[in-house]
Amino acid sequence: MAKELGDNNNKVYLRIIYLISILIPLVVAFLILFPAKLSVGGDWVKMLPGLHAIVNSLTVVTLIAALVSVKQGNITLHRSFMFASLMLGVLFLISYVLYHSSVESVKFGDLNHDGLVDDSELAEVGTSRVVYLVILASHILLSILVVPFVLFAFYYALSDQIERHKKMVKFTFPVWLYVSITGVIVYFMIKPYYF
Known part of the structure; x- marks a missing residue:
């Protein structure tokens, strides 16, 4: 009976991961x-791209710190850095949606x-411009593709499926790191064209 309940919980979590992975993009x-933008009062919204670059920079730091921690065998610190990376990703997503729903690109x-x-x-x-567009295209495409892998990696770690987690992060970690680094690069390349 306990295994059956566990299997049902696993199915629920997996469905949630799939749903989030589809809904976000x-x-x-x-x-x-x-075409219509939300009316979010104030010019402060225009400062959000700078915040995005800071969040992406911090994500790079936390991801690298997580890698170093796990290589040193400090799983507790690794989990803390990965949780910080995930929370930074959530903060980025909320801010990104707020910005793009309020301001013309x-x-x-x-x-x-x-x-x-x-x-x-x-x-x-x-x-x-071509260099920028290539970097931006790879950044956007990989940021969409990496979401389910990040969520599965977290799910496997939290459900103590460590071997599956390790296999998942071999792909997920470098892609997430690339997305975070290119997010900063894209910001600095387009920064001169902001208002």
């Missing part, structure tokens, strides 16, 4: 592409801040 895409190369990148602006930014 759908909600983010809807909010970014939806900034375009790389939009020197006059009119929301368009014309031929003269394209000529001025040159190939840096």
Whole structure:
């Protein structure tokens, strides 16, 4: 009977992971592409991209600290750093959704801040726009793909399925680290085009 209850709980948790993994990119895409923006009072919302860069930087630090901790055999410290990384991810997601549901997206190369990148602006930014777009595309794609893997890795760790956890993080850790690092790079590349 206990095993059956455990199996039912596992199925519930797995369904939640799948649901979250599908809903996050759908909600983010809807909010970014939806023409009407929320009316969140104040210019403070425009400061959120800087917060995103700080959160991504802290995530890089906590992920590396978690790796060092587990390599040194300090599982308690490893768990603390991973929990911090997860909470930073949640903070980032909330802030990112708030920003993109309130403010029009900034375009790389939009020197006059009119929301368009014309031929003269394209000529001025040159190939840096292509580099930016490649980094941004890989960042966005991998950030969407890594969500279920992060959630499964946490689930396996918390449910004491350590071997499955180890297999999962061999892929998940470097991708999550890449997403966090490229988040900072993307911010600094597009920062000159913010208002």
